[in-house]
Amino acid sequence: MLAEVSTPPVVILVRPQLAENIGMCARAMMNFGLVEMRLVAPRDGWPRKGAHQAASGAGSILETARLFETTREAVRDLNRVYATTARERGQMKPVVTAEEAADDMIGLADARAGVLFGPERMGLSNDDVALADRVLSFPVNPGFRSVNLAQAVLLVGYEWWKRASGGRAPMAPGRTPRPATREHVLSFVDFVEAAMDKTGFFYPLEKRPIMARNLRNIWHRLDMSEQDVQTLRGVFTSLVNALRSEVRPPPPVDGKDGDPSA
């Protein structure tokens, strides 16, 4: 379904070093619906042990990953290429955030976008960056810019998925509890006010209207569900009943009418 709206960007790992990081990139991709990984000259060859375990269930992405000798070969069929980098390159390319890149990718429709990610320690070379149309940079703490490889992939995927899916939380709709009817809420409010009248809560009496209004505002602010109303009504009923037994006449001297639980 999503593919009809926008083709997910290709993730291109250029000279990645650790198999575990390649696996974690696959996992991050799958979290956000990216499917195609390309590897340019992985330092230790490919395939490598350790990648699958780190992929944690996203092994299918590793199995279909394509291997290239050069970055140029890896981007040949793509219509738009982004180079992720945290440093200035002086290449005079437009710099976009992951969010802006996602908007841009969605606009490409079925044209294909790819994102270049450099090796763990040194990032992309200037020659790699030169192959890109745009530089992609994350808004990040300027005092600590080094983002882990899989986390950079994650942020690109996350922003793309937010745009492609509408960005809603994955919970089923209707999670917000259905509010109680006003009738139930008001009946509860009246019940509580009557109880408070009995306890002498509204004192002095000339302040009763404003005190009652404040109390009502609290109840309404709760956005109560039917269940909430029932629960709170139970709480007050229980207090009122306990109160009644408190203020009832003292038991006879032999104590036979006393409440053993009191």
Next chain:
Amino acid sequence: MLAEVSTPPVVILVRPQLAENIGMCARAMMNFGLVEMRLVAPRDGWPRKGAHQAASGAGSILETARLFETTREAVRDLNRVYATTARERGQMKPVVTAEEAADDMIGLADARAGVLFGPERMGLSNDDVALADRVLSFPVNPGFRSVNLAQAVLLVGYEWWKRASGGRAPMAPGRTPRPATREHVLSFVDFVEAAMDKTGFFYPLEKRPIMARNLRNIWHRLDMSEQDVQTLRGVFTSLVNALRSEVRPPPPVDGKDGDPSA
């Protein structure tokens, strides 16, 4: 500076299992300006070897992390608490995305927010979630929801930082090259058209206006800088010069006037 606008949320790792993951959470936090980590009953105790190496320079966050026995103790002083979870909990709490939570946190000003993250495999318990005001859930591929612990922390930090910092890329402003003056661009366009007139490019002649306009549109779409104009002008000059030597009269038979590089 940022602290005056909004206090970063506290990251609360509940019963985390692997020291390496705790370290990677610290790194993700520092990438996005989060400073306070709390640990609730880490499985293998605390401090632990391996955390610092994974933190990759964010060790200060680990050193100041506070240890708690229960989640309840860890959230006591917070004004708003979010529970990250990918599963339905049936707790009838409002569900927000990381983006919505970030907006909400920024609105809290100096009141303190905290985010609960569950153990790697099983996530938060229902009792942990019950301590929260809101459920925080990521828009994620419904077929692959399991987000790595440090990556969940990263997304919360990323969205908070985007709101708190204005979300711009960290490059210095003015990275977009200064466009060339229209005068330079038009002078270049004229130069190219004159050259093309000489080559017979504009053929048939009645199509010259539309062909010239199409070509001009291409040049303008390039958003050329002064440097770009100079470079392209050099390219055409070089072609035009080569062309002149091509079409000059053939050399005398002894070849002495010939161009040895032709």
